[in-house]
Amino acid sequence: MSASLLFDSPGPRTIARHRMYTVIAVVALIAIVGYAVIRLADAGQFEYDMWEVFITPRYDKVILIDGVLNTLRMAFSAIIGAVVIGVIFGIGKLSDHAFVRWPCWAFVEFFRAVPVLLLMVLFYYQYGITRGETGAYWSVVFALTVYNGAVLAEVFRAGVLAVPAGQAEAAYAMGMRKSQVMMIIQLPQAVKIMIPAIISQCVVALKDTSLGYAVTAPGLTFVGKQIYVGFANYVPTVIVIAAIYILLNLILTAIATWVQKRFVGEHKIDMYEVGGGMATGGGF
Amino acid sequence: MRLTRTRAVVVGLMLAVTTACGGNAGSDDSGKKVEADKDAAASLPADSHMKELADKGEITIGVKFDQPGLGFKDAASDVPTGFDVEIAKILAAGLGIDPASDKVKWVETISDNREPFLQKGRVDLVLASYSITDERKQIVGQTGPYMLTGQQVLVKKDSNIKGIEDLKGKEVCSAEGSTSLENVNAKGAKGVGAETYSACAEDVMAGSVPAMSTDGSILLGLAAQNEGELKVVGDEFSEEHIGVGYPKQYPEMCEWINETLQKSFDNGDWADAFESTLGKSGSETPEPPKLDACKS
Amino acid sequence: MSVLFDNWDLLLVAFAHTVLLFLIAGLLSLLFGTLLAAMRVGPIGVLRKAAGVFVTLVRNTPLLILLVFFRIAGPKIGIQFNWVDIVWGDIRMTAFFAAGAVALTLYTSAFVCEAIRSGINAVPVGQAEAARAIGLPFTDVMRAVVLPQAVRASVPPLASVQIALLKNSTVTGVFGVTEAFSRMRLFTNDFPTQRVGIFIGFALIFVLLVEIVSFGANRLERRWRIA
Numbered sequence: 001m002s003a004s005l006l007f008d009s010p011g012p013r014t015i016a017r018h019r020m021y022t023v024i025a026v027v028a029l030i031a032i033v034g035y036a037v038i039r040l041a042d043a044g045q046f047e048y049d050m051w052e053v054f055i056t057p058r059y060d061k062v063i064l065i066d067g068v069l070n071t072l073r074m075a076f077s078a079i080i081g082a083v084v085i086g087v088i089f090g091i092g093k094l095s096d097h098a099f100v101r102w103p104c105w106a107f108v109e110f111f112r113a114v115p116v117l118l119l120m121v122l123f124y125y126q127y128g129i130t131r132g133e134t135g136a137y138w139s140v141v142f143a144l145t146v147y148n149g150a151v152l153a154e155v156f157r158a159g160v161l162a163v164p165a166g167q168a169e170a171a172y173a174m175g176m177r178k179s180q181v182m183m184i185i186q187l188p189q190a191v192k193i194m195i196p197a198i199i200s201q202c203v204v205a206l207k208d209t210s211l212g213y214a215v216t217a218p219g220l221t222f223v224g225k226q227i228y229v230g231f232a233n234y235v236p237t238v239i240v241i242a243a244i245y246i247l248l249n250l251i252l253t254a255i256a257t258w259v260q261k262r263f264v265g266e267h268k269i270d271m272y273e274v275g276g277g278m279a280t281g282g283g284f
Numbered sequence: 285m286r287l288t289r290t291r292a293v294v295v296g297l298m299l300a301v302t303t304a305c306g307g308n309a310g311s312d313d314s315g316k317k318v319e320a321d322k323d324a325a326a327s328l329p330a331d332s333h334m335k336e337l338a339d340k341g342e343i344t345i346g347v348k349f350d351q352p353g354l355g356f357k358d359a360a361s362d363v364p365t366g367f368d369v370e371i372a373k374i375l376a377a378g379l380g381i382d383p384a385s386d387k388v389k390w391v392e393t394i395s396d397n398r399e400p401f402l403q404k405g406r407v408d409l410v411l412a413s414y415s416i417t418d419e420r421k422q423i424v425g426q427t428g429p430y431m432l433t434g435q436q437v438l439v440k441k442d443s444n445i446k447g448i449e450d451l452k453g454k455e456v457c458s459a460e461g462s463t464s465l466e467n468v469n470a471k472g473a474k475g476v477g478a479e480t481y482s483a484c485a486e487d488v489m490a491g492s493v494p495a496m497s498t499d500g501s502i503l504l505g506l507a508a509q510n511e512g513e514l515k516v517v518g519d520e521f522s523e524e525h526i527g528v529g530y531p532k533q534y535p536e537m538c539e540w541i542n543e544t545l546q547k548s549f550d551n552g553d554w555a556d557a558f559e560s561t562l563g564k565s566g567s568e569t570p571e572p573p574k575l576d577a578c579k580s
Numbered sequence: 581m582s583v584l585f586d587n588w589d590l591l592l593v594a595f596a597h598t599v600l601l602f603l604i605a606g607l608l609s610l611l612f613g614t615l616l617a618a619m620r621v622g623p624i625g626v627l628r629k630a631a632g633v634f635v636t637l638v639r640n641t642p643l644l645i646l647l648v649f650f651r652i653a654g655p656k657i658g659i660q661f662n663w664v665d666i667v668w669g670d671i672r673m674t675a676f677f678a679a680g681a682v683a684l685t686l687y688t689s690a691f692v693c694e695a696i697r698s699g700i701n702a703v704p705v706g707q708a709e710a711a712r713a714i715g716l717p718f719t720d721v722m723r724a725v726v727l728p729q730a731v732r733a734s735v736p737p738l739a740s741v742q743i744a745l746l747k748n749s750t751v752t753g754v755f756g757v758t759e760a761f762s763r764m765r766l767f768t769n770d771f772p773t774q775r776v777g778i779f780i781g782f783a784l785i786f787v788l789l790v791e792i793v794s795f796g797a798n799r800l801e802r803r804w805r806i807a
Contacts, residue, residue: 010623018624025626036657043656058360066359113790114783115747117754117761122779125396125768133392203640210642213479214754214765216394221644226359229350229482232509235653242645249640396769455674457756460765476676476756483652490655491662492675 040235050233054240059227067223068244074137074219075206078144082205083198085145086152091182093157104153111150116208119143124215136217144205151204155197159190192263199256203249210245220244328379333534337408338379345372346393346407346529350480353505353562354413357392364390367501368411368526370557371430371548375409375528378544395462399423402531410529413499415463416576420529427538428527430545430554432573433499434520435467438506440488440513445495447518448473457484457496464498467522473497481506489513499524501562525573538578545575581777583767593670594763595785600673601749601759602789605684606742612685613692620697623718631693638690643751646687650679651755672758680752684745691741699734700726732804739797743790760786 010018040046053059092104111119123139163186171181213221220241228237328335337343347368348355357364369390373383381387393401393412401407402424416426437456439445448456452472458465460477468475476493478484484496485506496503500520507514528545530537548554549572558569584591619631638646650659661678703726711725753761764782768775 021624022626025624025630029626029630039657056360062359110783110787113743113747113787115750115761115786117750118764118779118782118786121761121765121768122775125772126775207640207642210644211751211754213644216392221642223359225350225480226357229352229480230356230358232482234486234648235656238645238649238653242641242649245642245645246637246640250636253640455672474672477762478756479754486652486655490652491660492651492655492679 043235050231050236053227053231053233054236063220063223063227063244066218067220068248070137071206071209071219072248074141074144074209074212074217075202077141078148078205078209079198079202081141081145082148082152082201085149086156089149089153090156090160093153094160094182096178108150108153111146112154114147116143116147117211117214119147120211120215133216133218136212136215139215140209140212140217140219144208147208148201148205152198152201155194155201156190159194159197160186162193163189195263196256196260199252199259202256203252206248206252207245328540329536332536332540333531334379334537334540338381341381342387342389343376343379343381343409344389344391344407345376346391346398346401346410346412347372348394348412349392351413351502352482352509353502353564355411357390365561367431367557367561368413370561371528371545371554372409372411374548374553374557375411375541375544378540378547395459398529402529405531408530412529414527414529416525416527417463423532425530425532425535425538426527427530427541427576427578428545429525429573429576430528431501431526432570433501433524433526435464435497435522435524436500436503436516436520437495437497437518438485438488438503438514438516439495440491441515443494443515445517448497448521451495454495455493457487457493458498459484462498463524468497471521482509485510485514505562525576527576535578542575542578581774581781583771583774584778584781587767589670590763594758594760596671597677597757597759598746598749599789600671601677601681601684601752601757602742602746604681605688605749606745608681608685609688609692609745610738613689614696616689616693617696617700620693621700635690635693638687639694641687643683643687643748644754646683647680647751647755650683651676654679676752676756680749680755680757684748684752687748688741688745691744692738695737695741696730696734698737699730699732702733703729732801735797735801735804739794742797743793746789746793747786 044050054063089104089108092100093108095101095104120140120143123142124136127135127139160182167185167189168181171185176184209217209219210221212219213225216222224237224241228234231237328338347364347366349357349364351366353366355364355366355368363369373388376383376388391401391407393407393410398410398412398414399420402410410424411430414420414426416429420426435448437445437448437451445451448468448471454473455476456468456473457476457478458468459481460479465475465477478487481496481498481502484493484498487493488496489510500516503516507516528541530541545554548557554572555569563569616631616635619627620635622628654660661675661682664674664678666673707725707729708721711721716724749759750761753759753763753765756762760782764778767778771778
């Protein structure tokens with residue numbers, strides 16, 4: 001339902017009233033933003049030497065390579081692993097055999113409810129701490145894989161169930177076995193439905209790599225820490241790092257929208273149905 | 285959608301333009317130049333672990349990467365700098381390994397992984413604000429000290445807190461998991477953990493905590509970095525012996541480390557190292573400490 | 581896992597902080613998120629754009645960065661929390677706790693806004709058309725027809741968001757709030773041999789809390805169901 005159905009076309013008095021509201025709103029917004037900027041400037045946060053780091057090519061290289069590249073690598077390794085785990089456990093949850101279904105259900109419920117940070121700390125202290133940087137990297141990747149895998153298992157299950165029932169019925173009528181029905185008929189169509197949710201989990205995974213900060217994993221937040229410890233320029237660093245994350249996520253979301261348009265077409269997907277993708281932000 | 289893409293393009297262009305302008309932040313300071321001492325290396329006792337390292341020509345040393353003045357690796361450089369690092373270079377030189385070459389591998393050790401790294405052999409030495417304690421001596425070898433510090437308190441310039449006694453029941457910031465935090469709690473204050481000491485300094489300046497506490501040398505560095513907004517107060521209320529960590533299974537390293545350290549005390553290398561790192565923040569170069577005897 | 585039973589008082593204090601963060605941030609984010617949603621579907625274009633920009637920025641920023649902002653950059657703009665000083669025994673709600681609660685609130689309200697908007701969008705178009713056809717003004721359309729159905733439809737995504745909030749409270753532990761995560765880190769450090777046991781203990785408590793919230797949401801949904 002579009003918002004414009006909620007109210008009539010405005011008459012002259014309403015237009016005038018709305019104009020007044022608009023002016024008040026604009027003034028208020030400018031005041032808030034302006035206040036923040038002025039206070040920052042007062043505190044000397046806009047001085048050149050605080051921002052110089054970010055236009056020094058040496059540091060830019062570090063930010064991009066050690067920071068962005070590592071973050072992207074961690075996120076994508078985690079997503080690939082998560083898709084694999086998601087498929088396995090999603091199909092497991094749909095199994096006819098209870099002894100397969102119950103353990104899968106337990107796994108998925110458990111790892112969806114546990115905060116990612118706890119997983120990261122467990123993996124790091126148990127396995128990663130003796131391996132230094134690569135240990136921290138892989139503990140982040142494993143934690144993200146397991147967590148997103150559990151979430152994607154739900155998405156896969158919902159996706160398979162969203163395939164019109166007639167498809168499966170026709171396949172059974174033709175004499176196909178359960179596994180053939182799953183592999184040939186249901187999964188391919190389910191994947192098309194699930195792509196938006198998968199990519200929204202990518203955004204979640206990307207944001208969660210920032211938690212590697214707590215276990216000294218490489219990535220954008222780690223590079224940020226190095227810079228602000230060395231130059232004592234917290235506010236500029238936070239602003240720049242936040243801007244980079246927002247940029248990466250916006251790009252990823254743009255890719256998701258393009259993929260959806262390209263591969264799914266006019267078939268209207270109810271984003272909420274398939275596992276609560278973007279609208280609810282998944283887990284984090 | 286169009287708007288997003290346009291925004292992205294605009295930001296990209298801005299980035300390209302700004303990088304082209306080229307700033308020049310950060311220094312190229314890679315610390316003192318320490319020469320490898322081939323004679324000392326030749327006189328190492330045979331079939332000691334030190335001889336093995338000297339023959340291999342490589343050594344891996346664990347230091348801190350996030351502690352300016354002691355062990356700090358700048359984002360864009362390959363090697364860390366700081367007082368711990370300088371002393372480590374002196375030790376590496378004592379093995380005949382050139383400290384400026386890439387035969388010396390610097391590894392970051394945080395408070396939690398100093399012992400596991402030594403036990404698993406991931407590092408050969410640890411010089412990372414490593415206080416000598418009896419508990420730690422059960423698991424790893426420790427000798428020195430090469431620096432004595434005491435814990436003090438850092439407060440805002442206009443605060444009237446005079447020492448840790450004034451902070452009973454109040455919050456005091458220190459680094460998560462450090463002995464400084466434990467000492468603060470032992471003195472009756474409420475320790476609050478932060479990721480780094482620099483973050484604590486920011487908190488003190490913002491007024492979120494009344495004070496922070498850690499080794500006096502680090503506090504002086506932070507006060508210097510923040511130009512007059514902070515001051516160090518109070519007598520030292522705990523004493524830390526900062527020493528060198530080595531794997532427990534090579535007890536012969538103790539004697540050798542002590543000899544090398546003593547030599548650096550005597551010939552002024554130690555004082556030089558101090559002046560070029562911590563001394564820059566205005567601290568006076570103290571007397572070299574007295575080394576603990578190695579237990580045989 | 582025995583260390584958890586020996587130190588159950590520390591455990592309790594830690595989870596008390598977690599639950600307090602959840603309750604405070606949850607309530608505030610529901611309020612602020614509703615406000616944002618109202619701005620986003622309302623008639624004033626400037627507010628629509630502003631709310632849209634806010635929600636997009638916050639949804640695409642990691643929570644950690646928001647926390648760092650409030651802890652470090654906030655004080656410089658004058659966003660101070662040192663006037664917050666509520667101490668109930670061992671439960672300290674001071675500056676860091678307040679900064680964490682505010683960051684969590686802002687972060688979650690963006691998602692609450694989206695959840696409510698999806699709820700509003702789920703109300704069939706015909707309802708609004710019929711309401712206007714019988715001559716109801718805007719406020720009555722919202723109050724009598726759209727909002728009741730929208731709220732009902734928003735419950736599942738809202739529950740999802742609040743569960744995410746419960747888990748996100750662990751991130752404040754990285755910044756000096758003595759809640760569940762930081763307590764787990766301390767235990768894991770001090771008792772390395774019991775790491776897995778400690779983890780399973782904390783994880784099970786979280787599963788319990790999540791199930792409680794889930795259960796509550798389910799009951800609410802069932803109460804409001806019409807068909």
